[in-house]
Amino acid sequence: MASTFHEFANGADLAEALADKVAKQLSAAISKKGAASIAVSGGSTPKRFFEALSGKDLDWTKVSVTLVDERFVPADSPRSNHLLVATHLLKDKAAATTFIPLYHEAATIDTAAEIATGKTASICNPFDVAILGMGGDGHTASFFPRGNHLAKALNLSTPRGVMTMAAEGAGEERLTFTFSSLSDAPLLVLHIEGQEKKDVLAKAEAGSDEKNMPIRAVLTRAVSPLEIYWAP
Numbered sequence: 764m765a766s767t768f769h770e771f772a773n774g775a776d777l778a779e780a781l782a783d784k785v786a787k788q789l790s791a792a793i794s795k796k797g798a799a800s801i802a803v804s805g806g807s808t809p810k811r812f813f814e815a816l817s818g819k820d821l822d823w824t825k826v827s828v829t830l831v832d833e834r835f836v837p838a839d840s841p842r843s844n845h846l847l848v849a850t851h852l853l854k855d856k857a858a859a860t861t862f863i864p865l866y867h868e869a870a871t872i873d874t875a876a877e878i879a880t881g882k883t884a885s886i887c888n889p890f891d892v893a894i895l896g897m898g899g900d901g902h903t904a905s906f907f908p909r910g911n912h913l914a915k916a917l918n919l920s921t922p923r924g925v926m927t928m929a930a931e932g933a934g935e936e937r938l939t940f941t942f943s944s945l946s947d948a949p950l951l952v953l954h955i956e957g958q959e960k961k962d963v964l965a966k967a968e969a970g971s972d973e974k975n976m977p978i979r980a981v982l983t984r985a986v987s988p989l990e991i992y993w994a995p
C-alpha cells in the first residue's frame with residue numbers, strides 16, 4: 764500500500780498537526796458508530812504528541828486507548844509504556860478516556876497475552892487509529908529483528924490480538940499486537956523524528972528482508988495507506 768511522507772519544521776509542529784489529525788479521526792468514528800479506539804506506541808518519540816492530543820476537545824468518554832506494544836513489566840516500572848501514556852496522555856481532557864493495558868500480572872507472559880487479547884477484542888477490529896514508532900534497528904511495535912515469534916506476528920493471517928516476543932535487542936520480553944491487528948487501521952501512522960530515523964527509514968525502503976528490518980512489513984504490506992510523520 765502507498766505511503767505519504769509528511770515533513771514538519773520541528774517536533775512541536777508535528778505534534779500539533781498529528782494531534783489534530785488523530786482528534787478528527789476519533790471524532791468522526793464517534794459520530795459514525797458511537798465509539799472510537801486508538802493504539803499508541805511507547806518509546807521516547809511520542810511524548811510531545813501525547814501532550815498535544817490530551818488537550819484536544821472531543822468526547823473522550825467514548826474513546827478507548829491501548830498500546831501497540833508493551834514490555835512485560837508492571838505499570839509503575841520506568842520501562843513501562845503504560846507509565847509513559849499515563850504521564851503524558853491520560854490527563855487534561857483525555858483523562859476521561861478508558862485505557863486498556865497490555866501488561867497483566869500473571870504467572871506467565873503467555874497468560875498475560877491471552878488476557879490482553881480478551882480485553883481488547885472489541886476495540887481492535889479494526890482500531891480507528893494506530894500510531895507506530897520505529898527503533899534504530901528497524902523494529903516497530905515489538906516486531907524486533909530476529910524476534911522469536913516474528914514470522915507469526917507479521918503474518919497477516921495470524922488472528923488479531925496480542926502475542927509475546929523475545930529478541931536480543933528488546934530487553935524485557937514483550938507483548939505486542941499482531942500486524943493483522945494494526946495494519947488495517949483507517950488512520951495508520953508511522954511517527955519518527957530525527958535524521959537518524961530518516962536514514963533508517965531510507966535503509967528499510969531500499970531492501971526487502973523483514974527479518975532484519977520488520978518495519979518493511981508496514982512499508983510494503985500494510986492494508987491501509989501509511990501516513991509517515993517526520994520532523995528533524
Ligand SMILES: O=C1O[C@H](COP(=O)(O)O)[C@@H](O)[C@H](O)[C@H]1O
Pocket residue numbers: 803804805806807808809831832833834844895896897898899903904905
Ligand atoms: O521499544 C520501543 O521502541 C519503539 C521506538 O521507540 P523510540 O524511543 O525510538 O521512539 C516504540 O515505537 C515501541 O512502542 C517501544 O516499545
